[in-house]
Amino acid sequence: MRFIDLFCGIGGFRLAFERAGAQCVFSSDWDKFSRQTYAANFGETPHGDIHSVAVADIPKFDILFGGFPCQPFSLAGVSKKNSLGRKHGFEDVKQGNLFFSIAEILDYHKPAAFVLENVKHLVRHDQGRTFKIIHDTLTDALGYQVYWKIINAQSVVPQHRQRIFLVGFKPGRAFEFPEFPAEGPKLASILDADVPDKYTLTDHLWNYLQNYAKKHQAAGNRFGFGLVTGNDIARTLSARYHKDGSEILISQGPRKNPRRLTSCEISLRDAPRGKPNLGAPHRWATAKLRQHKLRSSRRRTVAATLPSAVERLPNANCRRR
Numbered sequence: 001m002r003f004i005d006l007f008c009g010i011g012g013f014r015l016a017f018e019r020a021g022a023q024c025v026f027s028s029d030w031d032k033f034s035r036q037t038y039a040a041n042f043g044e045t046p047h048g049d050i051h052s053v054a055v056a057d058i059p060k061f062d063i064l065f066g067g068f069p070c071q072p073f074s075l076a077g078v079s080k081k082n083s084l085g086r087k088h089g090f091e092d093v094k095q096g097n098l099f100f101s102i103a104e105i106l107d108y109h110k111p112a113a114f115v116l117e118n119v120k121h122l123v124r125h126d127q128g129r130t131f132k133i134i135h136d137t138l139t140d141a142l143g144y145q146v147y148w149k150i151i152n153a154q155s156v157v158p159q160h161r162q163r164i165f166l167v168g169f170k171p172g173r174a175f176e177f178p179e180f181p182a183e184g185p186k187l188a189s190i191l192d193a194d195v196p197d198k199y200t201l202t203d204h205l206w207n208y209l210q211n212y213a214k215k216h217q218a219a220g221n222r223f224g225f226g227l228v229t230g231n232d233i234a235r236t237l238s239a240r241y242h243k244d245g246s247e248i249l250i251s252q253g254p255r256k257n258p259r260r261l262t263s264c265e266i267s268l269r270d271a272p273r274g275k276p277n278l279g280a281p282h283r284w285a286t287a288k289l290r291q292h293k294l295r296s297s298r299r300r301t302v303a304a305t306l307p308s309a310v311e312r313l314p315n316a317n318c319r320r321r
Helices: 012-019 032-042 075-083 099-109 125-141 203-218 263-267 279-286 291-302
Strands: 002-006 023-028 063-066 113-119 145-152 162-169 173-176 226-228 248-250 317-320
Touching (some): 012 023, 012 063, 125 145, 162 173
Parallel strands (some): 063 113
Antiparallel strands (some): 113 162, 145 162, 173 317
């Protein structure tokens, strides 16, 4: 089974489906730091911007995977763009119309199946009109039978991470999304035992974050840090975590300030210790980067598709009608 990996990031889809025995024949991502990390993990550098690749030059394939950019559709992304007076959704000329690149490739190559992933807010963006355009394009215009579901990966990773998955087949097939465990791993499964002091917050920063949270709580909103222990599940990691790490803080007891997650903990969040995961190769890949590149690579790791959630799809109940 041959697949292509569009908007591949650092390779979450690829890792999951190579485990299932499939072969990647093409990958693409516009971000140079993602391509560097992808190359270190998989031994090949993805193509750049998908617009620079002629559709006819993409090798023949059976399945298309695409985690097309979520920022134009996510709650955080839309809020930020609105505050800056920028367009979002399909009107975001840089990232919002990349779905139509997927549609063009599907129309030309006509693969038997595809799997797309995005944020759960895609369903509600622009009062549902965005999702209707996507669904109608895939079904009415391209002739695929489409199934979709919002999956919270907390059953397989120690964080709340809700994403929508769209699975399409042509010709149509009966398909059921796989079941996920009722309870997943806790943070203790990925936390390092020996963490350098540089990850512990200074008194100044800790006091600032507490006052910041109190100010917003008084205003009736939910901005501020989240303090967790190894027995908890973290809130969703966002791409801005690389800036100050203030969203998710690890408690170190009453006599010591909390700390940020380490780069290795972020990359190992996809599976408990000892299980196959993206952590070990990513740790090797980022070790040689300069500090500003390390922060950028860490941001890409946070935003990556989670292999532990995706790898259940090849074993889903799927049969010809």
